[in-house]
Amino acid sequence: MYIDEIRFSLWLDFLEREFILKDFQKVIEQYKITGATSNPAIFKEAILKSPAYQEQLQTLQDKDPKGKYEALAIKDIQMAADVLKPLYEKGDDGFVSIEVDPRLAHDAQGTIKEAKRLYDQIGRDNVMIKIPVTPAGCEAIEELVASGIHVNATLIFSPYQARECLDAMERGSRKNPDGYKVLSVFVSRFDRKLDPILQSKDLPTGKVGIMNAAKIYNMITKRDIPKTRTLFASTGVKGSAYPAHYYISNLVAPDSVNTAPLHTIEAFAEDGDPKPKLPIQQEEIDQFFTMLKAHEIDMKQVYHDLLQEGLKAFEEAFEAILQELK
Numbered sequence: 001m002y003i004d005e006i007r008f009s010l011w012l013d014f015l016e017r018e019f020i021l022k023d024f025q026k027v028i029e030q031y032k033i034t035g036a037t038s039n040p041a042i043f044k045e046a047i048l049k050s051p052a053y054q055e056q057l058q059t060l061q062d063k064d065p066k067g068k069y070e071a072l073a074i075k076d077i078q079m080a081a082d083v084l085k086p087l088y089e090k091g092d093d094g095f096v097s098i099e100v101d102p103r104l105a106h107d108a109q110g111t112i113k114e115a116k117r118l119y120d121q122i123g124r125d126n127v128m129i130k131i132p133v134t135p136a137g138c139e140a141i142e143e144l145v146a147s148g149i150h151v152n153a154t155l156i157f158s159p160y161q162a163r164e165c166l167d168a169m170e171r172g173s174r175k176n177p178d179g180y181k182v183l184s185v186f187v188s189r190f191d192r193k194l195d196p197i198l199q200s201k202d203l204p205t206g207k208v209g210i211m212n213a214a215k216i217y218n219m220i221t222k223r224d225i226p227k228t229r230t231l232f233a234s235t236g237v238k239g240s241a242y243p244a245h246y247y248i249s250n251l252v253a254p255d256s257v258n259t260a261p262l263h264t265i266e267a268f269a270e271d272g273d274p275k276p277k278l279p280i281q282q283e284e285i286d287q288f289f290t291m292l293k294a295h296e297i298d299m300k301q302v303y304h305d306l307l308q309e310g311l312k313a314f315e316e317a318f319e320a321i322l323q324e325l326k
Helices: 017-022 024-031 040-049 051-057 065-089 108-122 135-146 159-175 188-200 208-223 262-271 282-294 299-324
Strands: 008-012 033-036 095-099 127-132 150-156 181-186 228-233 256-260
Touching (some): 008 024, 008 262, 017 051, 017 065, 033 065, 033 256, 040 065, 040 299, 051 065, 065 095, 065 108, 065 299, 108 127, 108 135, 127 135, 127 299, 135 159, 150 159, 159 228, 159 299, 181 208, 188 208, 188 299, 256 262, 282 299
Parallel strands (some): 008 033, 008 256, 095 127, 127 150, 181 228
């Protein structure tokens, strides 16, 4: 754990086969990383740009594009899980996440079926299955938690999504309390969308993602569901508006995880501030969002748009992989 005293963890938001083979263990030790996350966009970059997959691809000629993708992704997840296994065995996270087919985001039964199949095929105890938090996703999350499968609930933008997800996790946990769960709250995309608008109104920038994450963190903490933590995602900085470690430094919180690209973690280790920044008092958070509303910032619309953009981006990345593997 990066900060043992408050149970604050850093996970790496990146996987690629050659990296897993050559550098992953070294990076884990150097930066006290205790987990890894993947998504269709990460696998797209890895599979389509790295030569490390060509040898295995030659053995998959009889499979359809999705079968090829799954074989490649499962191999990477198994390898990463094996590297992380010692951490898992001593209770220091040790999880690696894989996402279900993003085209199933509105298909609860399809998601459940695929999630269980992937979990069984990977065959590692320290794997988390990532499920986007849609209404169908929440139905699937409840079933997977009840089955004892570790779940990473992803693409959470709004407090409403978080509440629905927590309800599903709580129902599932009553049937089976064994599985570990994280709620992946996306952060930086709020500021990339809203900073230009806030700047034009002479309002503070770089705050919406953090305050929204703080609000959802308070909700998750208050619910106190066993083996359930907040995971802050989308915490890399694009451009030079903020320091590379900005979103990690501003979201150090007890009982939480931050998943970020390696260069963001390197920046945090070199120049970040590890002092806890959360929780933020609910009154301060409410005042902030009241101020946004007074300046005609429609957060309901922002939440809706960011979720749709996130679902679309992962689906497009997945389709690009399948096209290339035809």
